[in-house]
Amino acid sequence: MSTVARQFLVVVIGMLLTARSHATQPAAGQGDPRIDAYVRGEMARQKIPGVALGVVRKGIITLAQGYGLANVEHDISVTPSTIFQSGSVGKQFTAAVVMLLVEEGKLSLNDTLPKFFADAPPHWRRVTVRHLLTHTSGIPDYTDGTIDYRRDQTEDELVRFAHGLKPEFEPGARWNYSNTGYVILGAVVRKASGQFYGDVLRDRVFGPMGIRTGRIISEEDIVPHRASGYRLSRGVLKNQEWVAPRLNTTADGSLYLSLQDMLAWDAGVRIGKVLKPESWRQVFSPVSLNSGKTFPYGFGWSVENFAGRPAQRHGGSWQGFKTHIARFPEDDLTIVVLANLAQADPEKISDGVAAIIDPKLTRPELKPLPSVDAAMEGRVRRLLADAVAGTLTAKEFAYVRAGFFPEAAKAYASMLREAGELRSVTLLENRELGDDRVYTYDVSLAQRTLRLRLAVAPDGKLAAFNLSPAPSAIGVVAPPSQSPTPRKEAAAMSVATGTFDVKLSPQTLADGSADATLGRLSIDKQFHGGLEGTSRGEMLSARTAVNDSAGYVAIERVTATLDGRKGTFVLQHGGIMNRGQQQLTISVVPDSGTGELSGLVGTMSIRIADGKHFYGLQYSLK
Numbered sequence: 001m002s003t004v005a006r007q008f009l010v011v012v013i014g015m016l017l018t019a020r021s022h023a024t025q026p027a028a029g030q031g032d033p034r035i036d037a038y039v040r041g042e043m044a045r046q047k048i049p050g051v052a053l054g055v056v057r058k059g060i061i062t063l064a065q066g067y068g069l070a071n072v073e074h075d076i077s078v079t080p081s082t083i084f085q086s087g088s089v090g091k092q093f094t095a096a097v098v099m100l101l102v103e104e105g106k107l108s109l110n111d112t113l114p115k116f117f118a119d120a121p122p123h124w125r126r127v128t129v130r131h132l133l134t135h136t137s138g139i140p141d142y143t144d145g146t147i148d149y150r151r152d153q154t155e156d157e158l159v160r161f162a163h164g165l166k167p168e169f170e171p172g173a174r175w176n177y178s179n180t181g182y183v184i185l186g187a188v189v190r191k192a193s194g195q196f197y198g199d200v201l202r203d204r205v206f207g208p209m210g211i212r213t214g215r216i217i218s219e220e221d222i223v224p225h226r227a228s229g230y231r232l233s234r235g236v237l238k239n240q241e242w243v244a245p246r247l248n249t250t251a252d253g254s255l256y257l258s259l260q261d262m263l264a265w266d267a268g269v270r271i272g273k274v275l276k277p278e279s280w281r282q283v284f285s286p287v288s289l290n291s292g293k294t295f296p297y298g299f300g301w302s303v304e305n306f307a308g309r310p311a312q313r314h315g316g317s318w319q320g321f322k323t324h325i326a327r328f329p330e331d332d333l334t335i336v337v338l339a340n341l342a343q344a345d346p347e348k349i350s351d352g353v354a355a356i357i358d359p360k361l362t363r364p365e366l367k368p369l370p371s372v373d374a375a376m377e378g379r380v381r382r383l384l385a386d387a388v389a390g391t392l393t394a395k396e397f398a399y400v401r402a403g404f405f406p407e408a409a410k411a412y413a414s415m416l417r418e419a420g421e422l423r424s425v426t427l428l429e430n431r432e433l434g435d436d437r438v439y440t441y442d443v444s445l446a447q448r449t450l451r452l453r454l455a456v457a458p459d460g461k462l463a464a465f466n467l468s469p470a471p472s473a474i475g476v477v478a479p480p481s482q483s484p485t486p487r488k489e490a491a492a493m494s495v496a497t498g499t500f501d502v503k504l505s506p507q508t509l510a511d512g513s514a515d516a517t518l519g520r521l522s523i524d525k526q527f528h529g530g531l532e533g534t535s536r537g538e539m540l541s542a543r544t545a546v547n548d549s550a551g552y553v554a555i556e557r558v559t560a561t562l563d564g565r566k567g568t569f570v571l572q573h574g575g576i577m578n579r580g581q582q583q584l585t586i587s588v589v590p591d592s593g594t595g596e597l598s599g600l601v602g603t604m605s606i607r608i609a610d611g612k613h614f615y616g617l618q619y620s621l622k
C-alpha cells in the first residue's frame with residue numbers, strides 16, 4: 001500500500017472511531033442511557049413534541065441526537081438536521097456581526113444612536129451601541145402588548161415605533177432585558193455596513209463558521225427539514241401563532257438553525273473564529289453599570305457562574321420554539337437543546353444533562369437560610385395576597401419585564417388561587433445581582449409549593465417577580481422502564497455494548513479513477529458482546545489538502561444475534577472531520593431489520609480505548 005493510501009486509511013479510521021479514551025467504560029453523553037432516559041422523561045413531563053440535543057466535550061461531538069417529532073401532523077422525527085427557530089439565542093449571532101463591524105472601524109461600541117438615526121428622540125442621545133448589546137439602554141422591551149405581531153412592519157417602522165417607548169432608566173444605570181435594543185442593532189448594522197444584517201451574518205459568520213443551513217426566518221420559502229412550532233392551550237397541543245413576515249426578520253432572534261448549525265457555531269466560538277481574541281473577550285465580559293458594579297451579561301450571552309463554574313449561556317423563545325445553549329469553558333463542555341414547544345424548559349434539560357455528564361455541574365439545591373429578613377417576609381406575604389386579589393400595583397413594579405401587566409399578573413393570580421391557602425414562606429436565597437438584591441422563597445400552599453423569585457432595586461421597587469412550581473431534583477433520573485416516553489418512542493430504549501474487530505481493505509473505484517483523494521474500502525467486522533455476529537459493507541471516502549479534514553459514507557449489513565434475537569439489519573454511516581473536529585452518525589436504516597430483528601430502530605456509537613474497539617447500540621424493537 002502506498003504512503004498516501006496508508007495516511008488516508010489512518011484518517012478514515014480516525015473518523016470511523018470518533019472518540020479516543022483511555023477509560024474502559026463508555027463516556028457519559030456518548031450512548032449514555034441515563035441521558036436518553038432523562039430527556040425522554042422531561043419531554044413526557046413537559047409535553048414537548050420534539051427535541052434536538054447536542055453535547056460537545058473537548059471539541060468532540062459526543063452526542064447529536066433527535067428525540068420525538070419535528071412535525072406531529074406528518075409524523076416526522078427530529079434529527080440533527082431538523083430546522084428550529086432560534087428565539088433569542090440568535091442575539092449572540094447579532095453581537096458577532098456588530099463586533100465584526102467594530103473591528104473594521106465602521107462603528108464603535110461607544111457610538112451613540114443619533115450617529116445612525118438623525119431623528120432619534122432626546123432620550124436616545126446617551127444610548128450607545130454597547131448599551132444595546134448589554135440590555136442596559138433603558139429602552140423598554142417591545143413585547144409589552146403594544147405591538148401588532150400580525151401587521152407587517154419594516155425595520156425603519158419598528159425603529160420609529162421604538163422612538164415612542166418611554167425610557168425605563170438612564171442608560172447604563174441598570175440591566176433590563178430588551179428585545180427592542182437588538183431590533184435597533186439590526187438597523188445600526190444596516191446603516192454602518194450598507195447591508196441587511198442577515199446578509200452580513202450569512203456572508204461573514206455563517207459561511208466561515210460552516211453553518212450550512214442557518215438563515216433568516218421565511219415562512220414562504222421552501223426550507224428542507226423545517227420543524228413545526230407548537231404551544232399548549234389548556235393542555236391541548238396547538239400550532240404556533242402566525243407572525244407577520246417582516247417582523248420575523250429582525251436581529252433580536254429571527255433565525256432558522258439546526259442542531260448541526262449550533263454545533264458548528266460552538267466549534268467556531270471554541271477556537272475563536274471570525275473575531276479577534278480581544279473581541280471575543282469583550283463578548284464574554286460582564287457589563288459594568290454606572291454604579292461601578294457588574295451584571296453577569298456580555299454581548300448576547302449570560303456569563304453568570306453555574307454550580308461555581310464559569311458559564312456562558314443563553315435561551316430563546318419564539319413562535320412555538322424554545323432553545324438553550326450552555327458552554328462551560330473550564331470544563332470544555334457545551335450542551336445545546338432545541339425544542340418545538342412554547343412552554344418547554346430546555347434549560348432544565350440542559351442542566352440535567354450537565355449533571356449526568358459531570359456531577360460537579362449539578363445545580364446546587366437551595367436550602368432554608370438560618371437568618372430571616374422579617375421585613376422582607378412581610379412584604380412577600382402582602383405581595384402574594386395582592387396577587388391573589390388582583391390588586392398588584394404597577395408603581396411598585398417599575399423595573400419588571402415589559403408585559404408583566406396585565407398578562408403575567410393575571411396568570412400568577414390564577415396559579416395562586418388554584419394552589420389554595422398560604423401556609424408558609426421559606427427564604428432560600430438572599431444575594432446581590434448587579435445593583436439589586438435577589439430573594440428566592442418557597443411558598444407553601446394548601447395544594448402545592450411554588451418557588452418565588454423577586455429582585456429589589458436600590459430604590460425599593462421590584463425589578464423581578466416570578467412564580468413557578470418548586471423544582472424537583474435535577475440530575476436524578478428514573479430507570480428507562482419507569483420514564484414515560486413521548487409518542488413514536490413508546491418502546492423503552494435498550495443498550496447493547498461490547499467490542500468489535502474491523503478490517504478495512506482498499507478497493508478500486510468504480511470509474512477506475514487514480515485520484516488519491518478519493519477512496520473505496522470494503523468493511524469486514526466481527527462483533528462481540530450484546531451484539532454477536534459479523535458485518536460486511538463498503539465505504540466511500542474523501543480526504544482534502546487540509547490536514548485532519550475528510551469525510552466518508554458507508555453501508556454495512558449486520559448478521560447477528562442482538563441480546564438473544566437473531567436476524568439482520570443495515571447500518572448507515574456518515575462522518576465528517578473538519579480540521580480535527582469530528583462528527584459521526586451511525587443509524588439503523590429504517591425497516592431494514594429481518595427475522596427476530598424486524599422493526600429494529602436505533603443508533604450506534606463507537607470508540608477506541610487501550611487499543612480495543614468498543615461499540616454501544618441504543619435500540620428498540622417496534
